[in-house]
Amino acid sequence: MSRHANHRAFISRCRFAVSVAALMRVGVIGVGSMGQNHVRVYSEIADVVGIADPDVKAGGVVSNRFNVSYYTDATHLLKEELDAVSVCVPTEHHAKVALDVIRAGIPVLVEKPLAATVEEAKRIVDAAKQAGVTLAVGHIERHNPAIAAVKRHVQEGQYGDLVTAAARRVSSFPGRVRDIGVVMDLGVHEIDVLRYLVGAPVESVFALGGRKLHGNFEDHANVLLRFHNGVHGFVEVNWLTPMKVRKLALTCLKNFVEVDYTEQSVTVSSSTLGPLDPFNLYQIPLEHHQQKIHVRKEEPLRRELEDFLNAIREKRPPLVPGEDAVETLRVAIAATESHRTGKLVQLT
Incomplete structure (x- = not known):
């Protein structure tokens, strides 16, 4: 596991006039094509605590570009103090990773589709309900x-x-x-x-x-x-x-x-x-x-992530809740x- 020096200052925060105290602490698991865009948008609207991806090359590139902590194992990221996590891993891994995040008591946004099977998707929805954490799904359109x-x-x-x-x-x-x-x-x-x-x-x-x-x-x-x-x-x-x-x-x-x-x-x-x-x-x-x-x-992704974070703050359902994603x-x-x-x- 490698980590970069801790930092929490972004120029973009000044641009959006958001105080550091008001920023939510977020993590992103999986920094492939979609995940790296989650990191980009979060870096403008939240405090990116860290990212996780077993691919050292991909993780290193994102970590260096956004100057955030990087973990090869998501379990280490989940030990951080986090208000929200985006799960952007391949679909076949959605259920396992999302359930790990939920078990850690952290609100989670899972990229679409919610899971590889309806059964796995229902497990995620049920687990989020039982844990009382916000579950949003990335149906971006x-x-x-x-x-x-x-x-x-x-x-x-x-x-x-x-x-x-x-x-x-x-x-x-x-x-x-x-x-x-x-x-x-x-x-x-x-x-x-x-x-x-x-x-x-x-x-x-x-x-x-x-x-x-x-x-x-x-x-x-x-x-x-x-x-x-x-x-x-x-x-x-x-x-x-x-x-x-x-x-x-x-x-x-x-x-x-x-x-x-x-x-x-x-x-x-x-x-x-x-x-x-x-x-x-x-x-x-x-x-x-x-x-x-x-x-x-x-940008639809920015609207999606803002809706997710606001749903957590306001204790309301996100635009695309888990139950809806199961039906899709x-x-x-x-x-x-x-x-x-x-x-x-x-x-x-």
């Missing part, structure tokens, strides 16, 4: 300002009843993924967003997909969801597209709504049909109405089962 705006407008009925929701999340293969397929890596984002916006349980799941370039897991999939309230959802995900697309479309009775996650933009459209000449279907008198909704751009995981696993068997999976 709920914290996207564009999704927050659309959720509010859907709840208020501004777009009319929601009929269908279609999401596309495609890109080339990310080298960081080793232990899960595209449904659990990318699809789980859209499944969670659709569940969040529709606000009803998923009744059934059907998925088609396959392995085009990657041997161990599916690298492309199309997932159909039927919700209890009659809304239908469609999710397209793959690691094969030579460009990055992160978009969502909602068909509602009053409007057609398009969301670009990356641009954090929301476009609301409708049209009015004028007098129709049945002899001229080439020139149909359609008047289009389009409105761009102003959304203040913010159930749907994602059902999609992988449907893809494997070619059959519809009934959930309720």
Whole structure:
């Protein structure tokens, strides 16, 4: 185990005018692609006590960049005085590491998906309840300002009843993924967003997909969801597209709504049909109405971690509590089962 000299002074604290006394003491377990971004954001809004990762090279780079204590064994980090911990290890290790944090009596945010199986996810949720500690899950797109705006407008009925929701999340293969397929890596984002916006349980799941370039897991999939309230959802995900697309479309009775996650933009459209000449279907008198909704751009991860820390301070549930993440995981696993068997999976 190696440790760097203890320090607690960051320039960013001055920038955000937060007193050192008010900063929460946090740790990050796992400093791969996502974990190192947790450290970056925490360094601006909290006191990063230390990080843990068995990979000395990865841990050393992060430790040096942010001048924080580094442990090769997370159990040593958990002996520190901590107010919160992010668990950013590979999915297969989520349950073990999260349970260790909970047993130490520390509030925990677990990166998505909550666990590799529903059974493991439930164990984490039950353990957090019994220990009385906050459990949040990193379904980051709920914290996207564009999704927050659309959720509010859907709840208020501004777009009319929601009929269908279609999401596309495609890109080339990310080298960081080793232990899960595209449904659990990318699809789980859209499944969670659709569940969040529709606000009803998923009744059934059907998925088609396959392995085009990657041997161990599916690298492309199309997932159909039927919700209890009659809304239908469609999710397209793959690691094969030579460009990055992160978009969502909602068909509602009053409007057609398009969301670009990356641009954090929301476009609301409708049209009015004028007098129709049945002899001229080439020139149909359609008047289009389009409105761009102003959304203040913010980093979703920062909003996610601020929500987690505020939930601990205010003793309230986070935006994505463990129970909610279990349901999203159930749907994602059902999609992988449907893809494997070619059959519809009934959930309720």
